[in-house]
Amino acid sequence: MTKKQRAALCVAALKEEYPDALCSLEYTDPLQLLIATRLSAQCTDARVNQVTPALFEAYPTLDAFCDAKVEDVEGYIHSCGFFRAKARDIVAMAQKLRDEFGGVVPDTVEALTTLPGVGRKTANLIVGDIYHKPAVVADTHLIRITNLLGLVATKDPKKVEFELRELLDPAESNDFCHRCVLHGRAVCIARRPQCDGCCMKPYCKSAK
Numbered sequence: 001m002t003k004k005q006r007a008a009l010c011v012a013a014l015k016e017e018y019p020d021a022l023c024s025l026e027y028t029d030p031l032q033l034l035i036a037t038r039l040s041a042q043c044t045d046a047r048v049n050q051v052t053p054a055l056f057e058a059y060p061t062l063d064a065f066c067d068a069k070v071e072d073v074e075g076y077i078h079s080c081g082f083f084r085a086k087a088r089d090i091v092a093m094a095q096k097l098r099d100e101f102g103g104v105v106p107d108t109v110e111a112l113t114t115l116p117g118v119g120r121k122t123a124n125l126i127v128g129d130i131y132h133k134p135a136v137v138a139d140t141h142l143i144r145i146t147n148l149l150g151l152v153a154t155k156d157p158k159k160v161e162f163e164l165r166e167l168l169d170p171a172e173s174n175d176f177c178h179r180c181v182l183h184g185r186a187v188c189i190a191r192r193p194q195c196d197g198c199c200m201k202p203y204c205k206s207a208k
Helices: 003-017 030-039 045-058 062-066 070-080 083-100 120-129 140-149 157-167 170-186
Strands: none
Touching: 003 157, 003 170, 030 045, 030 062, 030 083, 030 120, 045 070, 062 083, 070 083, 120 157, 120 170, 140 157, 140 170, 157 170
């Protein structure tokens, strides 16, 4: 079996197991998802979802974030960890969106990664979830699970992203990433994977 064949079988298995491949972060517009994703670094999505309602109520528009004092934003996001760097990035990100992108969140990884605090993982999430373009969000769950499956053999996020782009059906890649997150939380848990209950066990090199 080739890696591409194994990838297709894994995509199908996860699709049946998790038909609703949804991002765990709660948002109502592209800017909110961009900010929520920045907050999620080294922090759980559940915690971010507890923090963002008050943050987005205090700063309901791009201009509001542009005019915000960094120390005030820090107060809203303190419990997310690394709050000083995140607050600084959020305000600078908003200002760059206003000044260089006409207030519109861009739709390419290349443009998104010019924004303060935005790496390829965040950029791919925006491209996939907002603009519905093929994307590979190389978060910790995806990296761990695809290594266990034998689809990749590297922990480098960028290498994982580009290798999976060659293996996955572009129409399925974004949802596959979301499903890997769900599966990583529920079944393929770090340090205690529940292989007997895994829908991908027949195709997983580590399970065998």
